[in-house]
Amino acid sequence: MPDNFSDTGRESTVDYAALPGPGGRKSLIPPVDARWWTLKVALSQRPWSFIASAGMALSFLCNGITPVVVGRAVDDAIATSSLSRLGFWILVLGAVFVVAIAANWTARFMLVRSQQLVSHDLRTMVTDRIQDPRGFAGRERTAGGLLSIASSDTTRVGDIVMMTVMPVAEAAAITYGSIMMFTINPWLGLGTLIGGPALVVVALWVARPLQRRSVARQQAIAETAAMATDVVQGLRILKGLGAIVTVRRRYDAVSGNAYERTIHATAAEARLNGSTDVAGALFVATLGIATGWLALQGHVAIGELITVVGLTQFLVTPMTMLGRNLASRWASAEASGSRIREVLGADFERLSEVDAERADRVISSLPTGLTVVTGSDPEVIHRLESLPRTRVVVVPHSSDLFDGTVADNVHPDRAVAEQALRVASCDDIPEGPDKRIGENGRMLSGGQRQRVALARAIAADPEVVILQDPTTAVDSVTEQAIADAVALHRTGRRTLVFTEAPAWSAVADHVLDVADLAGPTTQLTPEAAR
Incomplete structure (x- = not known):
């Protein structure tokens, strides 16, 4: 137990984030009263999360390079019937695949590692606070409620590291796609550059109900898990009192509320996914039709048309996922983060460790x-x-x-x-x-x-x-x-x-x-x- 206790026992001076992690590793979680706490948690695993961002961006770019290589191969090798040039472009395509695989593996390893370290540090901080012999002042806290915070909430906040990786890669992919479209035709590049942020705005607008309902869903699920834990913990006493039927009715009510909240949140998430998919499909269709019209006018070559079609198929995923990630994951992490900070910053019930x-x-x-x-x-x-x-x-x-x-x-x-x-x-x-x-x-x-x-x-x-x-x-x-x-x-x-x-x-x-x-x-x- 740390020695830096306050004299009153009513205000915590223990910096649980400063306690060592596995193998003596220092935790990088910010203090609970830090401004922009969730953002700082998301960035706490730098530079490893930055390596994951760079690797994922490189992987996305390699996927975007593929249709460009195919288009160039059509114009440079297929159209001229040159086997040597075709072999060259096949080697280039193979090299792109190798780089993409290596970058994706590295990025995902660093991402999962960073997520697990953040989740572990948060779980350690929460369990240290729960086990503090001075207890909690104020409202009563059940074992089930604390278990829910120490498990599911810490995992959700750990997942926020993805927000420093995937959006970066998705933004890099959209920027790359705009540049490549611009080299083919400036209007195509401008349309791509406008379409990406527009899809994000659509996702954020549609996701507003999801943000509210996600918070309600997490709270209801946490209450259900808490009650289930408490019932199991006191099962012998409940049987002795003959209160099983009463407890079952109460659990049915709590579980039913969690079910309804989950249905509402899932419906909002389905609307978000459907809206972004429709918007993305309309964008791809519009861009493809515009490119086909330019090809008929002689402004775009056949290989360039193939490149544009491939790029639009490549861009639809990062464009739609960027908005979804920003809209849903962040709200979930903020809700769980507030519950974690409330526990870590809670006052003590008992006296401090005496000198x-x-x-x-x-x-x-x-x-x-x-x-x-x-x-x-x-x-x-x-x-x-x-x-x-x-x-x-x-x-x-x-x-x-x-x-x-x-x-x-x-x-x-x-x-x-x-x-x-x-x-x-x-x-x-x-x-x-x-x-x-x-x-x-x-x-x-x-x-x-x-x-x-x-x-x-x-x-x-x-x-x-x-x-x-x-x-x-x-x-x-x-x-x-x-x-x-x-x-x-x-x-x-x-x-x-x-x-x-x-x-x-x-x-x-x-x-x-x-x-x-x-x-x-x-x-x-x-x-x-x-």
């Missing part, structure tokens, strides 16, 4: 040995949780586990993990430390999950262990065995157990009321430090 001097004062004020704390005061727990994680481990009543083996969830050192599991009385788990537990320990019973979480805290061996009702899901015999083992293992070190269970009180060195801890924990606040 070493204050942490020393608080830890030294806690009694040595196993202390049972009776009563309930969430504020005291919150203040204790703000102590440095390297010195204090807080085990909540319901801890999260991860897919893997029991030993993997406890400690990377197998010997340390096995010893901690013995202290936590985990000997009855089938297959022992090698048992795979599934996501969040779903293949374990409630008592087994509690004990594995306790073993993880024991294995960490911090200065202070704070347990919150650690044995509510086990039988009384096992509870007493765990209390005895923990008290023995933690002899001489500070262990606080928030519980009313007699088994823990029987082995405790001290029994305190939660009010007795209110004094020491106030030292965690900046006001007390002053």
Whole structure:
């Protein structure tokens, strides 16, 4: 966890973008409060994205050169029946294909690499913020909603890198096509130069409903994914409460809303695609008819007519796609980007990490040995949780586990993990430390999950262990065995157990009321430090 925390805990000074990426690579994502954030994210992978732009532009230009080479071959070789010239133009065409393939491969490799790096950096920033122990202030955030932001939204924003590649290549193709048309006939070049931007304007105008509906679609899909995640996470509780039917009705409503929003957005996208295709076809037809009329008047040669026909077929794709990309992808990335920035810039709920001097004062004020704390005061727990994680481990009543083996969830050192599991009385788990537990320990019973979480805290061996009702899901015999083992293992070190269970009180060195801890924990606040 980064050390640059604010004193108040209400305003983030952690620059998650500055945290290192894979292999120590520095993230290039701009700060969340940066102006033109989405544009800067799109440009963050330069120069690699610029290499992709250049490669894709070269690939497009090679595709545009092909009809020019064919037209020249007709006039220079076919019309004169020259085999040598025909062989020359075939070699030229082959060289153009080789360059096009190499440029396209390089461009796509750099593009995908840049997209994946941006998505990875954003996912890392979002997950770091989600896992920050200080939590979120303000509105409640569900696990499903945060998962949607960390997965689908980061992927959409990563895709925005394409906007620095494809539009550049498409603009280069339109410019090249205009120049080649101008060499054949100035009016054809002028028509191409006007037609390209005109198609973009048409696409942007038609895409206005799509931009609005894309935002609504993303929000509805995110809500559906969030609810699905939350339902799966709490499935056992819902079954126990007999609330499956109620939840199903609510999910049907949310899912139906997402379906309707998707249909509306897809209809707008279909209109955009249809409009741009029709406009492009009309442009190609108009340009072809004009060129045919010029050929009949003797102003254009047969080879040049073939070149123009090939160029118009080549130009219709970049002309139509340029408007589509600008109209649809950018709006989608902006919507996802705003959700990501809202999470990264959210205020903290809890106190900041305290400095070493204050942490020393608080830890030294806690009694040595196993202390049972009776009563309930969430504020005291919150203040204790703000102590440095390297010195204090807080085990909540319901801890999260991860897919893997029991030993993997406890400690990377197998010997340390096995010893901690013995202290936590985990000997009855089938297959022992090698048992795979599934996501969040779903293949374990409630008592087994509690004990594995306790073993993880024991294995960490911090200065202070704070347990919150650690044995509510086990039988009384096992509870007493765990209390005895923990008290023995933690002899001489500070262990606080928030519980009313007699088994823990029987082995405790001290029994305190939660009010007795209110004094020491106030030292965690900046006001007390002053």
